[in-house]
Amino acid sequence: DELTTVRVSTIPIIDTAPLQVAITKGFFEEAGLKVDTTPTAGGAVGLPALASGAVQFTFSNSVSIALGASQGLGFKVVAAGSFTADAAPDIAGIVAKPDAGIKTGADLAGKTVAVNTRNNIIWLYAKAWVDATGGSSDDLTYLEVPFPQMLDAVKGDQVDAAFLVDPFLTAGISAGDVAISGWPYSEIQPSLPVGMYAATEQYIAENPETVAAFVEAYNKGVDWANENAGTDEWAEIIASYTRLTPDRLAGLKILPYYKVIDPEALQPTMDLMLKYDLLSSEFSASDLLHDTVLAK
Amino acid sequence: MLKRAAPLAGIGAGIAIPIALLAALEVAVGMGAVNRALVPAPSAVWTELVAIISRGKLWAPLGDTLSLMFTAYICASVLAVIVGVIMGRSRAAYNLLEPLVEVIRPLPKPALLPPLILFLGIGNEMKLVIVGLAVFFPVLINTIQGVRGVDPVLVDMARTFGYGPGRIATRIVLPAALPFIFTGLRISLGLGLILVVVAEMLAGTGGIGYLIVDMQRSFRVTSMYAWLFILAALGFALNFAFEWLERRLLFWSRQQEKGG
Amino acid sequence: MQRGCELTLNSVTKVYSPGTEAEVRALGNITLNVEPGEFLSVVGPSGCGKSTFLQIAAGLIGASGGQVALDGHKVNGPPEGLVYLFQQYTRSLMPWRTVLGNVEFAIEGHRMSRAERRDRCMNFLAMVGLQDFASRYPWQLSGGMQQRVAIARALAAEPRILLLDEPFSSVDALTRSDLHELVLRLWEERGFTAMLVTHDVDEAILLSDRIAVLSHRPSQIVETIPTELPRPRDRIATPELPAFLELRHYLLDQLTKRPAHA
Amino acid sequence: MQRGCELTLNSVTKVYSPGTEAEVRALGNITLNVEPGEFLSVVGPSGCGKSTFLQIAAGLIGASGGQVALDGHKVNGPPEGLVYLFQQYTRSLMPWRTVLGNVEFAIEGHRMSRAERRDRCMNFLAMVGLQDFASRYPWQLSGGMQQRVAIARALAAEPRILLLDEPFSSVDALTRSDLHELVLRLWEERGFTAMLVTHDVDEAILLSDRIAVLSHRPSQIVETIPTELPRPRDRIATPELPAFLELRHYLLDQLTKRPAHA
Amino acid sequence: MTAQTMTEPAPPPAKPRRPLLQSRVSGVLLVLALLVLWDLSARFWVDSTSWPTVTAVLAALFSGSADLFAAFTSTISLMLKGFVLGALLGVAGGIAIGLSPFLRRAFTPLLEFLRPLPVPGIVPPLILLLGIDDAMKITVVAFSTFFPVLINAAQGVRMVDPVLIDMARTFRHSRLRSMWQLTLPAALPYVFSGLRISLALALIVTVVAEMIAGGTGIGYYLMTMQYAMQPDRMYAGVVLLAATGYALNWLLLLAERRLLHWYSPG
């Protein structure tokens, strides 16, 4: 019978692999869903589109979703997305020139660090790392630099350090242009939930079956991606939407995907948001998580 | 004959139209017809605006934005007028520069960001160049077109009085093309402001654009619209000043319009 | 006092838009020598090429063939000391400058104080009867007044050779007569060379030493007639001389006996 | 054949830029009645307000005081059946249209086939001797030729009242005489009302039934002189009539005895 | 004058039409020289993973042409829709506010308030109204292209020679005819200038809109390639954009030559 069409706002990065797997392998169709993806390069419109009803699910980061929810937009996380590593080496790290001697937050005092966007999760954990490693997060300047330009910025001495993600991180380190100074995510909180799928409360209330079917099919994609990571078929799927070349793909660290988010694991992010003034009052992570993403 | 409606009626309508639109929006938001979390009520934006101003939070970002805007705007438009006059008067210069101009002109500034960051860094130079590029081309295009339309009799007149190319450019071509140049300048004024905001969004450390994007990302839409309103008011005020200047400098073209 | 220039045109031809459907052979083959300090008038039918001829002499447009020389130097651009008064006088005034500003334009390169320049230009404006309109703008003036501004500007430049293209076409008889007197007086005082295009035969005879009659397109010089009237000329007495009347009769005959439009 | 219109001007005054430093009182107090089918000429010194007067009569600009009526209807915009020929003929031609296109503009609203319109306009172009230039653009024409295009356009509209502001100022004597004949012929055939501003006294007398003489600014009608010459007029015979010569003498006296520049 | 024989008017004269490209040798050489400089810089001076050689870019342009072509067609169709919409509204609005002081006064405040709004600022409310697809992007493009055309057209209308207007008035043409036959052609040099500015702007804004709310088009392609560390492909997209902009402008210049041959004679 008829498939229900849902639109999903995604970002073409490796974090959304399970979704792409579920589409390619037909898991959504089996569940009676037709998934249209709307990739946005920066992710700036994904959440407004969700709030306006233009899309039904949006892949975004925990900080942005929490910000929207705290402003009354009714966002709920329905499915898990990506997590950081449980130990170094991670998929994201703070780098500096190899001879710069920056190893801790204290070394960054008075210096400039590049983040892709202010007031997001990268910025949040950069601050947290500086404070956690003996520095003071107020003592340095955070410059917004798009990821693709961060290596140039570090090499050109326009910033002293950069919070870089893959594939740029791997590329920069393997070329010897930069050296790692620290792993903010895994040093502060291993296996941190970063990316996740959100829907609005209203949509969830009106379409509980569709949401359940979506998450179920997505979770199949998670299983498949975890089982087949590194295979040729996996590589083909990833390359088809990220446009990463085989050699870049080969150099990537592959982290496991999970189907549930533990409120305890998310709460520290909320607390950091409060600490660094992104939130004006306490925000409970469990308020953000819908049943479908919680352990049963 | 065009009816010369009383200026007051026009000005009245000019004030009434935006107010009516805002009132309609207020009602729509009040009735819940639009998502309040994405489009706030104008009254809420107004309250926020008053708060921003009364807490003195307006001046620093405004200063940042204006100084970037003016530096880029003035440098780029002066350059554009000079290049435009040269390209409009000299076929050789036109042939030399036209392909380059037309190749760079349609490139989106964000696409130019990688080389700009690579070569200019992330500081003020880059922002100036981004804004400057946006300002430069409309002035250039209009200047060239205006220069082409200068009455050849005027140029010939100056030539017979022994004026050389340089003095003809400044004494005849420039004033005669001024209506065109001013139109280009007006277009660039709006574009310049837009690009100031974009530049601040890309690599901001202050300014109105930086705040707009901050507010947008944290879903503080009321504040965001308050700052957008400030930006719009800034554009409006600059345009107003601009028209005043234009009336002073171009009265001769306007007087002809009256007929006699 | 500087001597007027000598203008030489040798087998000058002009074809507009050559090789296209819109080709117009304006000047056939013009050879003419204007002596230093001479006053020469050019008459001929509408559209025959008088303005073309004058503009080539002024170096404003290039000839298609032949040579133009001023004092023996080849002309390939408006030469020093030459002033041209355009038939389209309205378009030759700068709308962004006042009447006085337009006249001052003629001598802005010259070395003199602002006050001096201003006085001199006001003087010339007064000569054409526009002293009261110095601070108006050209578009606030009537057609004839605009034409007089252009005349004042041309005269203020104190040229060594003055080319006038129908300079008095838009003024009434009395003003025209006053302007004749003004031009004659300045010409006598300063000794510049003058070349005048006109449709007014009386004007041509009254002012000139010689009159060149042009034929239809492609125009040739049909004849050049010396007026041989005594100088100084007088606007009342000269036209009453029998020689004047005879010449007038002859010229009108010449000009009206050919078909008007080729 | 439609009758010409009757034009009535009653105590018309015009002040430019009133209340400012640039105030000019152009028309003092003009009262004039132009009969249906009459040919009236207006003469007067340069800048006295002739064009202003004509433009007010045409409803192109508003008067500062007084009334203008055409066939008894108040004029407050160019009325139906009126055609105006501008002193600035160059500026009144559309540079983006060919010569023929410019003439056709006059009758584009009228109900007729394209071919018919084209034929009629070509006809008028031929009458002014420009049939060969139909497909040129105005800026490819000489001054006098442009003026003739404007004349052809005005005539092609077949007006019931025709206002002409120095329409023959840029053409040579023979062409001018041809154009006089053309205008007279059409005027006689069609019976339109005509009002002509001119600086040429002979022209005024040859063409008109009456001549209005304007004074200096602020201009008044000094007198209106009926020419009382027999019709049809002839360009050769009429100027030889003693009455013509007498009137010419009188008018020239009138026009040259006052100071030229107010 | 005696009876005249009617002659067929000659066909319109051949307008002097210099081939557009032929005269551009020097300009093309300048662009080529800059490309060579770029290539040399990437080989010898600039050490960056995001600064490829020109040869690599050209190779990417041809090897990735299928992808790029798909992105390209989607961008162009979006852009043209937005441009045509914005330009038509701009010309119509410009003529209206140019002709009527009342309309000018009535709409200037609103227009001048809207004009400086940046695209990223108006996207969220537009998503609410128009969703996230083509309708929204076309609106954004039309919004941006509207203003330059509007301002130039309005100024053009105000600069029409009053003698021409008066001339048309005495021939008692309808307002519509005068507008179409006189005001518009006379304002055309201004309108074309505005169109040329807006055409480039339309391309820019389309690409920016695709970058913000992507999925398809060159804008999305550029972003993806940047994030996939394939700068050669990204610059291939940029080169294609430049070529497209040049070609579109060239088309507009061709139209301008036909319609404005009378402007700037000589």
Ligand SMILES: Nc1ncnc2c1ncn2[C@@H]1O[C@H](COP(=O)(O)OP(=O)(O)OP(=O)(O)O)[C@@H](O)[C@H]1O
């Ligand atoms: N720019 C041009 N392009 C093409 N043809 C031109 C151009 N200028 C003039 N002509 C043609 O050259 C011929 C001579 O023109 P010119 O202006 O020299 O005549 P003229 O003798 O001054 O006439 P008038 O007494 O009417 O001013 C005309 O037939 C005209 O059509």
Ligand SMILES: Nc1ncnc2c1ncn2[C@@H]1O[C@H](COP(=O)(O)OP(=O)(O)OP(=O)(O)O)[C@@H](O)[C@H]1O
């Ligand atoms: N638009 C205007 N603004 C101000 N003053 C004007 C304007 N038009 C005309 N005048 C003034 O009105 C007076 C009469 O001008 P008008 O053009 O009617 O004269 P005219 O009799 O036609 O002169 P001419 O024979 O020189 O054409 C002049 O003194 C002129 O300065």
Ligand SMILES: [Mg+2]
């Ligand atoms: Mg001429």
Ligand SMILES: [Mg+2]
């Ligand atoms: Mg006049």
